[in-house]
Amino acid sequence: MKVFKLICFIGLVFLLSVLSAxxxxxxxxxNSNAAVDKYKIAQEEFTKTISTPVVEIDLGGKKWKIGEIEDLLYDEYPDLVYCIGTKAYLLANKFISDRNIVFSSVINWRRLSLSQKTYGVSNELNPEMQITLYRYIFPGLKRIGVLYSGKYNKHWFEEAQKAAKEMGVEIIGRSLSKRRDTLPELKELLKEIDALWLISDPVVMSDKKSLIEVFKQCDIKKIPILSYHNAFAEYGAMVIVSVDNPTTGRQAAAISREVLGGDVVKKKVQLPAGSHIILNLKKANEYGLKYGEMALSVVNRFIE
Amino acid sequence: MTDNSHQKRRFIALISTIALLLIGLALFCVISAGSGRIKIYFYSSETNINNFKSLKMEFDRYLSKFGPYEFQPFSARDVFEKQVKDKENCLFILSSWHYRHIHKEYSLTPALTGVRNGKKYQRKILLADEKAPDIETTKPGLIASAGSLQYTTSVLKRMLKKYAEHAFRVLTVPKDIDALLAAGHGMAKLAFASRYAFDELKGINPRLCRKMKVLAEGEETLLLIVALPQGFTANRKKMVDMIKNMPLTPDGKKRIRMLGLDGWQELDASDRSRLES
Structure with a gap:
């Protein structure tokens, strides 16, 4: 009888271990808000790529109480949580920072507090990738102007200048300390450059009025504007190189697989691997700019 | 009085019937005109760039000059194959890899192949950081590729015979240049791209390319294929000439460059045998 009980016990333990495995x-x-297109796309691609059932929470879908989210996170206590947007990351990090967290679509991730188990895909393409893609479209670009504030973008500017030099491109910068310097500095800069690279900078882009004036001045001198955000298409930017949101979701899934598979992830926060390109062909023809022979095959959207 | 109203009612009924018949006839004309359109179905397993809206707009605008043609791009192979099944009066533009897999089932005949820089053949390569270990000694890690998962793994298995049973981990990116930049900047261990894309990148960013090495090379394959179903009854020559002559006008040239090509060429016997073997 004792032997029978022992066999049953071992069998039960074996069965449980198989089931749990x-x-x-x-x-x-x-998701910080699944109604936001780029967040929704990242989530769709992530779930499609990871091909494992996932628990999904949309923070924008209803009015959540902090306690409800806290309960949900502790009840589920996931092995890995993919956070889309800052709001999602802050909540996951607050309650379950001991779990693996992968984030994406977070603006300026460097300001976040990260744990040993935090991984992510940054929301900004690195300057070298952007210059490479700008030159892929317009191989003739030699001198690119940048307006930036030393306070926020000094390091970024130096990195961009160094990367550009390796590609035979000169980056000519004007460091601004006050927003009222924007237009006088721009007027001087326009005399020396083939294109203006509009970067994300709180001093340069302090208000809509001065932004419109920057576009107007460049248009008068037929200097193309290169930019990083699709919103600038309506202002008349010549080329916009931004992050490809579906790729971001797939990249987050690839990182998650590595983390869950026990692999060593060398780069905890990666640069985005996919780009999305908008080209204003109407303006290129108007300015008489020559684009690369095969450039048209890498453009997602044309403005004509 | 009663006769009058009766006649009136009959008259109204007659008019209504005629109106209904006319509406029906108009609808029939519209529908049959639609079905008379010749569609050009496009799907490429070698790129993942979401430019379908632009492609459709540009090609439809160009093709409308020649007759009732419509361009229909697809983003997924299964949707493409489901949609084109048993279609006869249409034309396909697809990768040579895809053509080889479906030409028997779909009874396709190749008409033209794409040309880039005067060449109709291309080669895929596998690249990594110059410090990466040899592929023969270390299993491949995450591979960035613009091709579909099926296409990428199928070509890799022929390229790396040792790993024929290996489950490759692929990060799908929109285009070849993204794959190369991803491996160059450490978002992926390896890049799977065309030799042509790598040569182009060398001209733009030589420093980055110097830091990368070619680990393996695939077989030469034809670029995009223009194919027709065997049951195609419309004017075959007119249709093929329309596509073939695209590079002769600036408008046509612009559209084929959107497909990453600069011309079309007819296939010879050797091309056809390599394509269908």
Whole structure:
């Protein structure tokens, strides 16, 4: 009888271990607001790529109480949580920072507090990638102007200048300390450059009025504007190189697989691997700019 | 009085019937005109760039000059294959890899192949950082590729025979240049791209390319294929000439460059045998 009980016990333990092994890792996706297109796309691509059932939470879908989210996170206690947007990351990091967290679509991730188990895909393409793609479209670009504030973008500017030099491109910068310097500095800069690279800078882009004036002055001198955000298409930017949101979701899934597979992830926060390009062909023809022979095959959207 | 109203009612009924018949006839004309359109179906397993809206607008505008043609791009292979099944009066533009896989089932005949820089063949390569270990000794890590997962793994298995049973991990990116930049900047261990894209990048960013090495090379394959179903009954020559002559006008040239080509060429017997073997 004792032997029978022992066999039953061992069998039960074996069965439980098999069942728990089959369960697989528990993954949760927290979306700051699934109504935002780029967040929604990242989530869709992530779930498609990871091909494992995931628990999905949309923070924009209803009015959540902090306690409700806290309960949900502790109840689920996922092995890995993919956070889309800052709001999602802050909540996951507040309650379950001991779990693996992968973030994306977070503006300026460097200001976030990160744990040993935090990974992510940054929201900004690095300057070298951007210059490479700008030159892929317009191989004739030699001198690119940049307006920036030393306070926010000194390091970025130096990095861009160094990367550009290696490609035979000169980056000519004007460091601004006050927003009222924007237009006088721009007028001087326009005399020396082939294109203006409009970067994300709180001093340069302090208000809509001065932004419109920057576009107007460049248009008068037929100097193309290169930029990083699709919103500048309506202002008349010549080329916009931005992050490809579906790729970001797939990249987050690739990082998650590595983390859950126990692989060593060398770069904890990666640069985005995919680009999305808008080209204003109407303006290129108007300015008499010559684009690369095969440039048209890498453009997502044309403005004509 | 009663006769009058009766006649009036009959008259109204007659007019209504005629109106209904006319509406029906108009609808029939519209529908049959639609079905008379010749569609050009496009799907490439070698690129993942979401430019379908631009492609459709540009090609439709160009093709409308020649007759009732319509361009229909697809983003997924399964949707493409489901949609084109048993279609006869249409034309396909697809990768040579895809053509090889479906030409028997779909009874396709190749008409033209794409040309880039005067060449109709291309080669895929696998690249990594110059410090990466040899592919023969270390299993491949994450591979950035603009091709579909099926296409990428199929070509990789022929390229790296040792890993024929290996489950490759692929990060799908929009285009070849993204794959190369991803490996160059450490977002992926390896890049799977065309030799042509790598040569182009060398001209723009030589420093980055110097830091990368070619680990393996695939077989030469034809670029995009223009194919027709065997049951194609419309004017075959007119249709093929329309596509073939695209590079002769600036408008046509612009559209084929959107496909990453600069011309079309007819296939010879050797091309066809390599394509269908």
């Amino acid at each position: 089959d369960e697989g890792p528990k993954i949760m996706v927290i």
